[in-house]
Amino acid sequence: GAGVSQSPSNKVTEKGKDVELRCDPISGHTALYWYRQSLGQGLEFLIYFQGNSAPDKSGLPSDRFSAERTGGSVSTLTIQRTQQEDSAVYLCASSQNRDSPLHFGNGTRLTVT
Amino acid sequence: GENVEQHPSTLSVQEGDSAVIKCTYSDSASNYFPWYKQELGKRPQLIIDIRSNVGEKKDQRIAVTLNKTAKHFSLHITETQPEDSAVYFCAAAESGGSYIPTFGRGTSLIVHP
Numbered sequence: 001g002a003g004v005s006q007s008p009s010n011k012v013t014e015k016g017k018d019v020e021l022r023c024d025p026i027s028g029h030t031a032l033y034w035y036r037q038s039l040g041q042g043l044e045f046l047i048y049f050q051g052n053s054a055p056d057k058s059g060l061p062s063d064r065f066s067a068e069r070t071g072g073s074v075s076t077l078t079i080q081r082t083q084q085e086d087s088a089v090y091l092c093a094s095s096q097n098r099d100s101p102l103h104f105g106n107g108t109r110l111t112v113t
Numbered sequence: 114g115e116n117v118e119q120h121p122s123t124l125s126v127q128e129g130d131s132a133v134i135k136c137t138y139s140d141s142a143s144n145y146f147p148w149y150k151q152e153l154g155k156r157p158q159l160i161i162d163i164r165s166n167v168g169e170k171k172d173q174r175i176a177v178t179l180n181k182t183a184k185h186f187s188l189h190i191t192e193t194q195p196e197d198s199a200v201y202f203c204a205a206a207e208s209g210g211s212y213i214p215t216f217g218r219g220t221s222l223i224v225h226p
Contacts, residue, residue, distance in 0.1 A: 033213070040218075041218060042216045042217055042218035043202060043204075044216075045214075045216075056211065056213060058114075091156070099145070099208045099212055101147060101162060102147075102159070102214065103159075104156040104157045105156060106155070107156065
């Protein structure tokens with residue numbers, strides 16, 4: 001079946017603009033994660049959704065970052081007033097349930113100029 | 114929170130040699146340890162995982178070992194091939210707990226033909 005889908009694949013934006021990144025998880029997967037991957041760095045956790053529970057936002061680096069997951073499926077990560085240090089690949093992953101392996105999307109490469 | 118250290122950051126081997134990547138973790142509650150392979154420009158993909166109730170797991174040329182007392186786990190690749198060239202990430206998570214995998218910074222494995 002279809003894997004995790006992310007859009008856009010690339011996004012170039014000017015400093016100070018807002019951006020929205022979309023993630024469409026595998027159908028039926030209850031858990032959804034957002035990670036950020038900067039050049040030469042590992043995968044930095046941002047936010048986690050599990051079913052109808054309140055999301056774990058402990059990884060969000062600032063209040064400019066927010067995310068929502070509508071209807072337990074599609075998720076949108078929003079970055080307001082983008083800064084150059086926000087440039088990175090934003091990866092979304094989903095898993096069948098809480099204790100299952102993660103399946104990653106191809107990511108959105110964000111460049112803030 | 115959990116902290117995962119991964120070494121080396123870069124590993125260069127000749128085709129046919131073995132490669133070993135080591136990770137340490139800090140949270141004794143972690144009990145699930147997946148490894149992901151990320152080829153250039155592609156998404157991370159799970160290649161093997163181990164849970165804390167076993168000390169070793171093998172899958173063809175890949176094996177993972179876990180030492181819970183020392184809080185370290187390792188990935189072993191035997192008879193390396195050029196297609197093994199990629200970035201490898203280890204992770205640690207608390208299955209049954211928050212289950213948000215914490216990733217290491219990655220190891221860039223280069224296999225020379």
